[in-house]
Amino acid sequence: MTLRKHPLLLLAIVALFGVVAGLCTYTFTYAQGFSYFSNDPQACMNCHIMREQFDGWQKSPHHAVASCNDCHTPHSFIPKYLSKAENGFWHSKGFTLQDFHEPIMIRQKNVAVLQQNCVACHEQIVDGINTHPGDPKKMLDCLHCHREVGHGPIR
Amino acid sequence: MNSSSRFSDQRGFAVWIYVVTLIALGVAAYVALVFYQNIVDRKAEAKQDVFRVVEVSDQTIDPAIWGKNYPRQYDSYKRTVDTERTNHGGSEAFQHLDKDPVWRRIFAGYAFGVDYREERGHAYMLLDQKETERVTKFKQPGACLQCHASTLNLYINEGLKAGVPPGKSNWEAQIQKGFEVVCKMPYVEAAKLVEHPVSCIDCHDAENMNLRVNRPGFLNGIRALAKSDYPTPHLPSIERWRKDGRKGQYEPNTDATRQELRSMVCAQCHVEYYFKGEGKLVTYPWDKGLKVEQIEAYYNEVGHNDWKHKETGAGVLKAQHPEFEMWSQGIHARSGVSCADCHMPYVREGAIKVSNHHVRSPLLNVAQACQTCHRVSEKEITARALLVQDRNAALLTRAEQALLGLIDAIVAAQKAGATDAQLKAARDFQRQAQWRLDFVAAENSMGFHAPQEAARILAEAIDYARQGELAVARDTKAPVLAATP
Numbered sequence: 203m204t205l206r207k208h209p210l211l212l213l214a215i216v217a218l219f220g221v222v223a224g225l226c227t228y229t230f231t232y233a234q235g236f237s238y239f240s241n242d243p244q245a246c247m248n249c250h251i252m253r254e255q256f257d258g259w260q261k262s263p264h265h266a267v268a269s270c271n272d273c274h275t276p277h278s279f280i281p282k283y284l285s286k287a288e289n290g291f292w293h294s295k296g297f298t299l300q301d302f303h304e305p306i307m308i309r310q311k312n313v314a315v316l317q318q319n320c321v322a323c324h325e326q327i328v329d330g331i332n333t334h335p336g337d338p339k340k341m342l343d344c345l346h347c348h349r350e351v352g353h354g355p356i357r
Numbered sequence: 358m359n360s361s362s363r364f365s366d367q368r369g370f371a372v373w374i375y376v377v378t379l380i381a382l383g384v385a386a387y388v389a390l391v392f393y394q395n396i397v398d399r400k401a402e403a404k405q406d407v408f409r410v411v412e413v414s415d416q417t418i419d420p421a422i423w424g425k426n427y428p429r430q431y432d433s434y435k436r437t438v439d440t441e442r443t444n445h446g447g448s449e450a451f452q453h454l455d456k457d458p459v460w461r462r463i464f465a466g467y468a469f470g471v472d473y474r475e476e477r478g479h480a481y482m483l484l485d486q487k488e489t490e491r492v493t494k495f496k497q498p499g500a501c502l503q504c505h506a507s508t509l510n511l512y513i514n515e516g517l518k519a520g521v522p523p524g525k526s527n528w529e530a531q532i533q534k535g536f537e538v539v540c541k542m543p544y545v546e547a548a549k550l551v552e553h554p555v556s557c558i559d560c561h562d563a564e565n566m567n568l569r570v571n572r573p574g575f576l577n578g579i580r581a582l583a584k585s586d587y588p589t590p591h592l593p594s595i596e597r598w599r600k601d602g603r604k605g606q607y608e609p610n611t612d613a614t615r616q617e618l619r620s621m622v623c624a625q626c627h628v629e630y631y632f633k634g635e636g637k638l639v640t641y642p643w644d645k646g647l648k649v650e651q652i653e654a655y656y657n658e659v660g661h662n663d664w665k666h667k668e669t670g671a672g673v674l675k676a677q678h679p680e681f682e683m684w685s686q687g688i689h690a691r692s693g694v695s696c697a698d699c700h701m702p703y704v705r706e707g708a709i710k711v712s713n714h715h716v717r718s719p720l721l722n723v724a725q726a727c728q729t730c731h732r733v734s735e736k737e738i739t740a741r742a743l744l745v746q747d748r749n750a751a752l753l754t755r756a757e758q759a760l761l762g763l764i765d766a767i768v769a770a771q772k773a774g775a776t777d778a779q780l781k782a783a784r785d786f787q788r789q790a791q792w793r794l795d796f797v798a799a800e801n802s803m804g805f806h807a808p809q810e811a812a813r814i815l816a817e818a819i820d821y822a823r824q825g826e827l828a829v830a831r832d833t834k835a836p837v838l839a840a841t842p
Contacts, residue, residue, distance in 0.1 A: 218382040225389040250708040
């Protein structure tokens, strides 16, 4: 009822909504936002921080069978996109504000995801072992020994 | 009245909604643009990190000019003025002779017995050399400048003056000739011809920024090493050159990989050396290999003594700063880790990755220096490194005491009238013990570059010192007593 009394104000707000939506869409597209919904490893390199990890992966034993998401995000749909959203938020924050720890290091939470994914593919061999993914005290970390499978040998 | 007040309340509320919505949308638009600009910046950084605003060439010595093209590297290079102590070293010019007075006796009769200050950062190398009493109170040759100033241009210009033809193809001939000329000049004369400490040109080719070695002492030394059979698994290009039939000379600038050059540019100076002959040519004693006893064997063969020990009369050697030699014995070298990996680790500035030209102790920058490979906490890494160094320091103290024991024994025997013939074996032991002790003490890592090797060398130092004491007792025993049945 009140809006009807102020048509110009209404128009201004609607117009501003449009401007904001346009700006956001443009920025999102410019930042290749849609690539983050893909499985393409190039997306992880958009911000140039992951270049070493990407280079290492290309020369690693796993590059023919697993891409970034296969190891670093959960395999089922909803947890996968939740994980992408959460990590995406922290990555964007870090890269925009430049306030992250160097060298970058995986968080414990994501180590558990990795571990689950190792087991998911290698189940036939390791199903006799309970590796306790996610429990830092008990976890039998595959990567403790097989550190080179994902990103190749470390210098 | 009641209804009209409700009406005005509603109206006031509606206006506030408009205002808040407007502000929120305005802020959202602002943030979206700021974010957009940030992404534009990062993308631009990723595309181009070098913008040449001035031309630099082999003749450009002043690092400030290079700094216009490479501002990030130059900024960190300038930070080598920083002074910071670590547990066992650092870059503060404290006087070793006051901290550990034993060294006054160990260096008795030598310039180092007068002034033995800790090195400061790269920025001070020329200033500190001009000021040390080893240079002001003793006559030194221009040879010293090879590693205390940016001398590449000086060498080239002196080489051209001495008649070497110009042109890039004669680059090394010019350097080598100029080197010969400058080495034998008096220090004071030569020092007038240089003005900068180590500069960009000393490690980089101006044309393409490739790493490049140019110090004649190093070029000659590494070629001598390549010609030997000393195994160099940490320098695979040397092994490759040998396997390919040792054709011509080993050429570090074309044969070595970039990763090897990231150590070799440092090895141009952070090495053991001596001034050879009358020409005072800076020479790296690597003909037989890089280990302490191989270098000693070389010195014995060429009959080199650095000085005659004032208290004991033994012909002794001074170890310089054999970081490259010690690193070569360690696990990091063996794993392909270069000097620059730990002392000039990569840092990120936005989307740009640059190597940190603030060369310093990795202990002052553990995250970037160590954590790239060692995925444990900084505290843990520091604790492990300090453990290695503390153990080495403890062994070093024992070796110092052992050497002092031998010096005391020889001095006492001399006072009691022992002859040179009687003391020959003991003095030889002093030379061996002192060389080994100094090799570890002068090396700038407190054993960390190769902990096991440092411990082995110190164990030998202690053993030789104590053997020397036994030799004094044995050889100066009165013959009457020896003949007694």
